Amino acid sequence: MSLVIVGSLAFDTIETPKERRERIVGGSGTYCALAASFFTKPRVVGVIGRDFPKRTLAFLRSRDIDLKGVEVRPGKTFHWEGRYGEDPNQRTTVRTDLNVFADFKPRLPPSYRSADILYLANIDPDLHGSVLAQAKKTRLVAMDTIRYWIETKPDAVVRELGRVDVYFANDEEVKLLAGDSNLVRAGKKLLKYGPSLVVAKKGEHGALVFGRDFVFGVLARPCDEVVDPTGAGDSFAGGFLGHLDRVPRPTGRELRRAAVYGSIIASFVIEDFGVDRFLTLCPEEIDARYREFRKLVSF
Amino acid sequence: MSLVIVGSLAFDTIETPKERRERIVGGSGTYCALAASFFTKPRVVGVIGRDFPKRTLAFLRSRDIDLKGVEVRPGKTFHWEGRYGEDPNQRTTVRTDLNVFADFKPRLPPSYRSADILYLANIDPDLHGSVLAQAKKTRLVAMDTIRYWIETKPDAVVRELGRVDVYFANDEEVKLLAGDSNLVRAGKKLLKYGPSLVVAKKGEHGALVFGRDFVFGVLARPCDEVVDPTGAGDSFAGGFLGHLDRVPRPTGRELRRAAVYGSIIASFVIEDFGVDRFLTLCPEEIDARYREFRKLVSF
Numbered sequence: 001m002s003l004v005i006v007g008s009l010a011f012d013t014i015e016t017p018k019e020r021r022e023r024i025v026g027g028s029g030t031y032c033a034l035a036a037s038f039f040t041k042p043r044v045v046g047v048i049g050r051d052f053p054k055r056t057l058a059f060l061r062s063r064d065i066d067l068k069g070v071e072v073r074p075g076k077t078f079h080w081e082g083r084y085g086e087d088p089n090q091r092t093t094v095r096t097d098l099n100v101f102a103d104f105k106p107r108l109p110p111s112y113r114s115a116d117i118l119y120l121a122n123i124d125p126d127l128h129g130s131v132l133a134q135a136k137k138t139r140l141v142a143m144d145t146i147r148y149w150i151e152t153k154p155d156a157v158v159r160e161l162g163r164v165d166v167y168f169a170n171d172e173e174v175k176l177l178a179g180d181s182n183l184v185r186a187g188k189k190l191l192k193y194g195p196s197l198v199v200a201k202k203g204e205h206g207a208l209v210f211g212r213d214f215v216f217g218v219l220a221r222p223c224d225e226v227v228d229p230t231g232a233g234d235s236f237a238g239g240f241l242g243h244l245d246r247v248p249r250p251t252g253r254e255l256r257r258a259a260v261y262g263s264i265i266a267s268f269v270i271e272d273f274g275v276d277r278f279l280t281l282c283p284e285e286i287d288a289r290y291r292e293f294r295k296l297v298s299f
Numbered sequence: 300m301s302l303v304i305v306g307s308l309a310f311d312t313i314e315t316p317k318e319r320r321e322r323i324v325g326g327s328g329t330y331c332a333l334a335a336s337f338f339t340k341p342r343v344v345g346v347i348g349r350d351f352p353k354r355t356l357a358f359l360r361s362r363d364i365d366l367k368g369v370e371v372r373p374g375k376t377f378h379w380e381g382r383y384g385e386d387p388n389q390r391t392t393v394r395t396d397l398n399v400f401a402d403f404k405p406r407l408p409p410s411y412r413s414a415d416i417l418y419l420a421n422i423d424p425d426l427h428g429s430v431l432a433q434a435k436k437t438r439l440v441a442m443d444t445i446r447y448w449i450e451t452k453p454d455a456v457v458r459e460l461g462r463v464d465v466y467f468a469n470d471e472e473v474k475l476l477a478g479d480s481n482l483v484r485a486g487k488k489l490l491k492y493g494p495s496l497v498v499a500k501k502g503e504h505g506a507l508v509f510g511r512d513f514v515f516g517v518l519a520r521p522c523d524e525v526v527d528p529t530g531a532g533d534s535f536a537g538g539f540l541g542h543l544d545r546v547p548r549p550t551g552r553e554l555r556r557a558a559v560y561g562s563i564i565a566s567f568v569i570e571d572f573g574v575d576r577f578l579t580l581c582p583e584e585i586d587a588r589y590r591e592f593r594k595l596v597s598f
Contacts, residue, residue, distance in 0.1 A: 086480040181385040183503070184523040204482070205504035208521060217518040217595050222507060224483040256598035296516050297596045299555035 002114070003245040005032050006045040006106045006131055007121030007234070009052060009070065013081040013094075014228055014273065021228075024274035025056045027078065028121035028144070031231035034278045035238025035265045037063040038286055040245040042238070043112050045069035045131075049077040049100045059279070068109045075100040088229040088270075089203040108134040117245050120164075121234060122146045125156035132163060140250065142166035144237060150177050162194035168237050171208075174200045183208065184215070197255065199240070199262075201233050209259050214252065218259040219297060221267035221289060228273045232266040239265030264289045301413070302544040304331050305344040305405045305430055306420030306533070308351060308369065312380040313527055313572065314393075320527075323573035324355045326377065327420035327443070330530035333577045334537025334564040336362040337585055339544040341537070342411050344368035344430075348376040348399045358578070367408045374399045387528040387569075388502040407433040416544050419463075420533060421445045424455035431462060439549065441465035441540060443532070449476050461493035467536050470507075473499045482507065483514070496554065498539070498561075500532050508558050513551065517558040518596060520566035520588060527572045531565040538564030563588045 007029025014021045029046045036042040043066035050072060060067060078101035081094040106127060108115075118135050120128055120143040132141065141164045149157055150173055157177060161167055167190060171183050178186035187198045187210035198210040204226075206219040240262035247254045264286060268277050306328025313320045328345045335341040342365035349371060359366060377400035380393040405426060407414075417434050419427055419442040431440065440463045448456055449472055456476060460466055466489060470482050477485035486497045486509035497509040503525075505518040539561035546553045563585060567576050 182523055182525070184521040188523065202504065205501065206516075206518075215521050215595065216598075217505075217521065218598075219505075219516040219518070222483045222514050222516065224481055224487065226481070253598070260598050296514065299515075299517075299552070299559050 001040055001116055001245050002112075003036055003040050003042045003117045003119065003241055004045060004069070004108065004112045004115035004135070005029050005036065005042055005119045005121060005238070006123060007032055007119075008078050008101055008123075009044075009046045009048045010078040010080055010101070012230055012274065013079070014230055015081075015083040015094075016088075016228060017084070017086055019273075021273050023079065025053065026080065026230055026274055028231075028234040030056075030060070030275060031234035031269065032119065032121055032238035032241075033060065033065045034063060034275055035235035035269070036242030036245070037065050038265065038281070038283060039239065039242030039261065041066065042242065043069060043115070045106045045108060045112065047071045047073055047100050047104045049073060049075045052077045063278075069107070069112055071107070073100045077101075082230065084229060088226045091229070106131050116140065117142065117241055119237065119241055120144070121237065122149065125149055125153055125160045128160045128163065140165045140244065142168065142237070142241060144168040144233070145173060145177075147173055147176065158193055161190060164195050166197045166199065167195040168199045168201065168233070168240075170233065171200045171202045174198065184210075199259070201236055203229070203232070206263060207236065207259060209255065211252070211255070216256050216259060218256075218263045219293075220263055221293065221296070223267060223270060226270050229270050230274065232270050235269045236262035236266040238262075260290065260293055261286075264293060300339060300415055300544050301411075302335055302339050302341045302416045302418065302540055303344060303368070303407065303411045303414035303434070304328050304335065304341050304418045304420060304537070305422060306331055306418075307377050307400055307422075308343075308345045308347045309377040309379055309400070311529055311573065312378070312393075313529055314380075314382040315387075315527060316383070316385055318572075320572050322378065324352065325379065325529055325573055327530075327533040329355075329359070329574060330533035330568065331418065331420055331537035331540075332359065332364045333362060333574055334534035334568070335541030335544070336364050337564065337580070337582060338538065338541030338560065340365065341541065342368060342414070344405045344407060344411065346370045346372055346399050346403045348372060348374045351376045362577075368406070368411055370406070372399045376400075381529065383528060387525045390528070405430050415439065416441065416540055418536065418540055419443070420536065421448065424448055424452055424459045427459045427462065439464045439543065441467065441536070443467040443536060444472060444476075446472055446475065457492055460489060463494050465496045465498065466494040467498045467500065467532070467539075469532065470499045470501045473497065483509075498536075498558070500535055502528070502531070505562060506535065506558060508554065510551070510554070515555050515558060517555075517562045518592075519562055520592065520595070522566060522569060525569050528569050529573065531569050534568045535561035535565040537561075559589065559592055560585075563592060
């Protein structure tokens with residue numbers, strides 16, 4: 001069992017209607033790896049500048065996350081600044097400083113190359129090929145995208161859909177890429193491009209998982225205080241893939257459970273800024289929400 | 300077991316991105332009663348003009364709907380015109396002609412007065428008192444509102460919440476009435492005004508049911524072709540209350556099932572214009588979607 005995550009480790013500046021936090025640790029790879037670490041031992045491929053905090057690296061290692069694939073380069077770490085409105089689903093990117101991430105060429109250390117699950121967390125779709133070429137015997141390949149790649153390289157994104165098993169995206173991105181305003185039709189359309197699973201994340205409304213012969217719906221756990229929604233989607237993917245990595249086979253039932261674990265782990269991360277909630281999260285809390293989740297949806 | 304529905308019987312002119320339909324039969328009472336008729340024998344209180352189609356009344360009667368409470372008055376039937384965007388959750392009211400509905404004074408025929416369940420489908424909150432005064436031994440009172448009453452008579456709506464058991468509203472209306480942009484906090488706040496259940500309907504995202512010591516989430520059945528969303532909310536309430544009317548007691552489990560039946564019956568009505576889908580709907584189809592629903596959410 002092994003999960004390799006290719007993504008960003010970053011600084012985020014976050015503004016919510018209540019509070020502003022400057023240069024806190026974030027990044028798709030960071031969120032995803034921390035979420036997955038509650039289910040398996042993830043390995044990360046990414047790049048950071050010399051300014052990335054040592055204590056964050058120490059915390060990631062303390063969660064049994066393998067950082068051999070994280071390059072430290074001269075220069076500054078990727079920095080993203082965003083603002084949320086009263087509706088946490090509404091987010092505006094204020095600025096993006098790619099910094100050392102601009103020349104990121106993902107390199108898998110030899111020990112990563114036999115990964116069972118490979119996750120490409122919204123990196124440039126034109127980098128996918130070189131990552132896939134480095135991996136052997138991959139059991140499952142998953143990818144995420146952001147709106148930016150769909151708008152600037154739609155053909156590359158569609159091409160890459162033909163090479164992955166699972167595609168994660170926000171509902172708006174699924175509709176945009178499929179060119180269809182109905183999410184159900186859009187999700188099914190993207191299946192035709194290749195993946196066997198399309199996971200459309202809907203923020204506070206949960207997610208719909210489209211398979212070739214089924215649809216599964218997972219709620220977001222009702223939350224009365226969203227402190228910072230950043231990283232919820234990456235954490236969803238981390239919980240989802242982390243669970244799949246610990247089960248023998250991705251049966252229909254395990255795919256459903258994976259989506260529930262994804263939703264649950266995302267429900268924690270939004271309770272505090274950045275990755276702070278992971279500092280205190282314990283497996284018993286996850287188990288409790290899993291049990292509670294049955295009550296939330298069973299009838 | 301008996302369910303009395305006080306609401307409108309109307310003509311609707313509907314414009315969707317694909318099609319326009321002039322003066323088709325609609326109205327909150329019509330949708331709700333038709334939906335409920337698959338679970339119980341509803342009784343309707345409303346008012347129509349002489350222009351209301353005889354064949355619709357005959358169809359309602361053929362579904363075992365009691366129309367003794369429907370007054371026929373000289374003049375025209377209530378007419379509403381609305382337009383939907385590409386996103387069926389976005390609707391604009393183009394015009395409203397209240398016509399005979401303007402002077403509607405709901406009168407319960409003697410045989411209706413011992414109703415077990417009384418549903419006030421978004422009528423003027425200042426009319427509630429006279430309706431409640433006519434009913435005896437009511438086991439459960441439910442109400443719905445539209446944005447218009449929350450904006451023009453918020454105090455009256457809040458006052459009426461103190462006299463009902465179940466409050467149905469759209470998520471936007473729940474947030475507006477509670478003055479809180481977080482739906483979960485808003486739903487819980489409205490519980491404090493009196494109802495033991497707040498049902499926040501979220502269109503394609505399903506509904507959240509807030510009780511004093513539980514939250515239940517129900518999905519909308521994924522639909523790849525929403526023809527006409529009109530009446531989905533009223534049909535949800537009809538299925539919900541229709542199911543409650545046929546069970547001995549509204550236990551937690553039956554409330555959850557009621558929400559699922561509400562969601563399922565709404566999933567049918569949006570498949571065709573107006574109430575047309577009810578013309579062919581049969582109980583076996585409802586049962587099939589109920590079974591399918593378990594697969595949609597169980598893990």
